[in-house]
Every structure is written in C-alpha cells, then in structure tokens.
Amino acid sequence: MPVEFIGYIGTQHQSEIHPAQGPVIDRAYVERVARAHEDGGFDRALVAFGSTSPESQLVVAHAASVTERLGFMIAHRPGFTAPTVAARQLATLDQFSGGRVAVHIITGGSDDELAKDGDHLTKDERYARTSEYLDIVRQEWTSEKPFDYKGDYYNVVQAFGGVKPLQKPQIPVYFGGSSDAAIPVAGKHADIFALWGETQAQVAETIARVRHAAAKHGRQVKFSLSLRPVIAETEEAAWAKADAIVAQTKALREKAGLPTTGHTPPNAGSRRLLDAAKQGTRLDKRLWTGVAAVTGAAGNSTGLVGTPQQVAEALLDYYDLGVSTFLIRGFDPLDDAIAYGRDLIPLVRELVAQRDANPAAAAG
Helix, strand or coil, X not given: CCCEEEEECCCCCCECCECCCCXXXXXXXXXXXXXXXHHCCCCEEEECCCCCCCCHHHHHHHXXXXXXXXXXXXXXXXXXXXXXXXXXXXXXXXXXHCCCEEEEEECCCCHXXXXXXXXCCCHHHHHHHHHHHXXXXXXXXXXXXXXXXXXXXXXXXXXCCCCCCCXXXXXXXXXXXXXXXXXXXXXXXXXXXXXXXXXXXXXXXXXXXXXHHHHCCCCCCEEEEEECCEECCCHHHHHHHHHHXXXXXHHHHHHCCXXXXXXXXXXXXXXXXXXXXXXXXXXXCCEECHHHHHHCCCCCCCEEEECHHHHHHHHHHHHHHCEEEEXXXXXXXXXXXXXXXXXXXXXXXXXXXXXXXXXXXXXX
C-alpha cells in the first residue's frame, strides 16, 4: 500500500533542545520550513494546536500560499468553534489551497490546558461532544440540502454548507486519542488514526482496538505513527547524537525549572509512552525513549535511532503491522526535515515498493 510522510511546521525555531527565541510567528522561518518539506518529498506537514499557540488554520493558509504541492494536516480542537463554521472554514481553505488540506482532530487530554480556553467538560464529555461535532462537520461537507441535527451538545436547524471541499467526498480526518473514551469515536469518524511512537506490541494492540471499533460502523481505518528519527552515517554516531539530545533536553528543562523525573501526565497517550520508557531506553530494534522519559512524554517524543537504512527498516516493521503514514520531525526541525527528505524518505519508499512487489519474500 502507498506510504505517506508527514512533517512538522512550527512558527519559530524551537524544540526540546532549542529554547524559543524571537517572535512567536517568524514568517520567514515558516516559509523556509514549508518549502523544505515540499522540496524533500513530504506529502503533508502538521501544524499543531495548543491553548496558547498561533491559530493553526491561519498558519496553514500562509504556508499554502508559498508552496504548490505540499499538503497540510491542521490540528483542530472541537468545541471552540461551531462545527458548522469550522466545516466552512476548512472547506474554504481546501478550495484556496487546491485540495491540500486535512484535519487532525485532537479532543484534548489535559483538563488544565482546556480550562485556559474556558472548557470545563470532563474527558468523556469532550469525546462525546467531538463525535457530535464530526457528525455535523461531515454533513456540512457532503449534504446537498439543509439538515437538522439535535444532540446533547449541538442543536442546528436547517444547517447547510454553501462551500464544499475541493477534495471528494470530503477532507481527510485524522484522529488522535488513546483513552477508552477516544477509541469508539475514532472507530466512527477517523479516516486515519494517529498513534505516537510506541513499541510494536503497543501499536499492534491499538490497531486491533481501533479496527474493532470501526468494524461496528462498517468502516476501515488507516493508521499513522509519529516518531522523532535520529539518523547519522553510522549507528554509533546516531546513538551518540541521541544521547546528546537527551542531555541537552534535561539541561534546558532543569534551567527552566521543569521536572525531568516523576511525571504523571493526565492523558492516556503520554502514559503509554512512559510505560514503554520504563522498559528501557532502547526497545524493539531501535525504538528510543530517552526524551520521552525526561519530558514526561509531552507529545511526540520517542524516536528511531540509526543509519538511514536501519531506521528505514525499523519503519517497515511498523508498516507490516498496518501503519501507512509516518509523521516524522526532528529536534533540529529545519535541518532534520532536509535530511529526512534527502536520506530517509526516498529509501523508505523504495523499500515499501520492493515489499509490495514481493510480499512473499518479506514474509519469509
């Protein structure tokens, strides 16, 4: 099956090893990173959403204006915009970008973060609201006549989307969330379910759960895996680079007064990564949990370490489990995106093509 690569566009040069400097929105940086992803052969780039961050749809609108082919994955939190309005916003952007938009639904796992935007629902309530939200969004995108919808959280009368997405039948919906409340919603609504970089056993377990939930609705779901590859010319150099990243991350967190141990994250995804980290720093062939352990698995924080060939082969292990999309971003965001496009992405595509052409040899 075709493999898809998603990168990451931040609005300034920042990562776990680079403290934020300069303006929160550095237009020139956004443009450089967007073009680097397009030139590097990425299919899409993620623009994140947070309760204090720049608005993701507007960032994508600018990035789309300076690129021609690159697609975008817009992180979007349901509940803060009316679903009818959000559907029209996304459809409008899809039209202006030439059909390059996807939406990544992130319901939110932290009560404290959600409270910053005035949302005080429980996690289970938020996921129930997300399901209704996506019911309405999809109808706005596809319905050819006005519709009514009445749920526990939304009540719309004669709603209608006068602008439809350029993509047919609709904009792709990515979905994140690993809690028991999230999986049924993913089964009903996700086109692509997004996982963080867990062990192969954890990934296989989650894929089975989501497939079971989707089967109840007669649906099939694709899967995405998020990782932070660390590549170098030799395996020894790659692990030395990974160790240096952990040391830099720890030093910066200590300088900022942030914890490096004893983490108790509120969201299920981070807890799953920390469960993996407790098994060791290096798992499976080359899954690396060093930064996840130091940061409390705050987001996409595990990686694969080795030469491009070794990392590509490790990615294929996940491909064999059913993962067809890889979201990869580095700790030096711009330079790593360039390196991935040059050294890693073409190699993975080549290996996948060989695997698909001769599946019997791969199984043997």
